[in-house]
Amino acid sequence: MTDPRLDIATQVDRFVRRLNAAVHARAEAVDAERVGPLGGMALLTLAEIEPAPIGRLTAEMGRDKSQMTRLVGLLEAKGMLARTPSPDDGRVSLLSLTARGQAQVAAFRNAVAAAVDEILAPLGAGERDALAATLRKL
Amino acid sequence: MTDPRLDIATQVDRFVRRLNAAVHARAEAVDAERVGPLGGMALLTLAEIEPAPIGRLTAEMGRDKSQMTRLVGLLEAKGMLARTPSPDDGRVSLLSLTARGQAQVAAFRNAVAAAVDEILAPLGAGERDALAATLRKL
DNA sequence: TATTGTTATACTCTATAACTATA
């Protein structure tokens, strides 16, 4: 590659591919409910911000709102999260994890952390911290 | 986020989302042939390694081979690349870009580079180089 | 017997627009 910017783009793309593959490999044991990688990500994100309206979750994940409507419906049907009407705004429901959802989050956390460790194995501790710090700025 | 590894996973995920969105926004002008982001990535990759068999391209992109069969068929139908039978192995064809494909590559290169610039804007030059170097190790 | 590549199938994710109900 001549242009370092293209290099970054392709490397990051492959990073995500490997991450998904590694999580997927572990997920056979973990994802008995088959919420999928996107569902896992949504639960992971919701764990950080709950209780939150669906719009907040959408923004946090950088996805599309119609996509989120369906995903949240799926996760609700599987008993991973619950909606409670917002007292402030009649259009809004607040999402929060159920006990099932929390268990799933814990399992996903382990799978993702292990997958990241695997991929970042070639890096030293200092480089990992630097990478995390750099990404946080974006 | 408590665990820095989860942090890295979500940040990288969002990076790719933003990258795709930014390229997509520019691609309306560029991607008249509608090869899609994956097709663009394939052409970009092929430009670096041509002439190469489909298996090499598959490995380089970290994708699935059956997926590549279809994608290459599409790109061939659009006149972006050509196959020539390998003299060494009767099972293999070597892929190479056509003039059309090369033009498309040039356009995509610009779109991707601009998108990366946009996303990496918060970083200093030193940090960008460090990021590129770190990713190359993975 | 192993490898390259193809076909088939089912599923997951993404993009867009039109729509409803509340604010």
Add this chain to the structure above:
DNA sequence: TATAGTTATAGAGTATAACAATA
């Protein structure tokens, strides 16, 4: 009139397995 969320639909990307041809 603006915003939160939903519905509908089409298309793009992914995962798996079974298969044919060649090595």
